[in-house]
Amino acid sequence: MGRMPSAEPFGPLDLQLVLLRRMADHNPDLVEDARRALGVPLARMREANKRWQAMVRSPRARSSAARYRQILGSPESTTPRRIGDLDCEARLWPLPLWPDLRLEVLLAPNGAVWNEWLVRAPGAQGPALHTLEDLTPWSCTVDEAARAFAPARPLEGTAPTRWGLAFTAPDASGVRHEVVAEFTWGLLQRTAVRRPERR
Structure with missing residues (x-):
């Protein structure tokens, strides 16, 4: 009882749940808020992810x-x-x-x-990215961070649909730091500050 019937077509809501499921590894609280905003139970998110994986891995899968x-x-x-x-x-x-x-x-x-x-989205106002403090979870996309803190070096992701960027960025006091930013489905999830940049 309680299982979502998998005979229902896999639609836009399910795809959004798949994206959220991957992001939950880094930001479970944000994902929980988003899932509630969508009005779906946790079981629906798990079922959507399970069906997505089956579609992707099926030998008869569509392109x-x-x-x-x-x-x-x-x-x-x-x-x-x-x-x-x-x-x-x-x-x-x-x-x-x-x-x-x-x-x-x-x-x-x-x-x-x-x-x-x-x-x-075309025409949408992007975030103002100037310091480390601006790099909050879900605040920006890969290309926005790369432009704001150029030159940025791409890093291999730890899993499919994950990307990384390495760059230097100042904190609010102006001290520059070496930063590694992690993205899932192109959206910023977290940053790690290595150390202040050497002069």
Whole structure:
């Protein structure tokens, strides 16, 4: 009793729960607040994650691009993008839980998904990032942090859908520190300050 029927179509709400489930490793309190805002029980989040994993790992799985279209419908926008020498395509979908963000799926010329993460919505006001104190959980995306504290060095993530950045940033008193920022689905989860930057 109490199990969500898995025969229901996997929809946008379920995908948001999948993103939250991965973020819960770093920010369980924020995830709990978001889950309650969505009005779903913890069991629904666990079930959504279980179904997502089964879809991704199934030998009969749809391509990643087709999977997102099936779950979220037609993208809000489709934009050509050039990365190095390759032309690719960026597809954006809104997610109600993060109205100022979009899920961006980046497709290679052959249709394979290169990247999938949250980015700021076109026209939405991004955060003011100047000091360490501005880098709070869920405050910014990978590209926003990289621009604000350039040059930033990409770091290999500890798991799928995770990314890292290494950069230097001042604290409120102006002392610069070496920082490692961790992101899940492109959204900042936490920062670790290594030590003040050597003069």
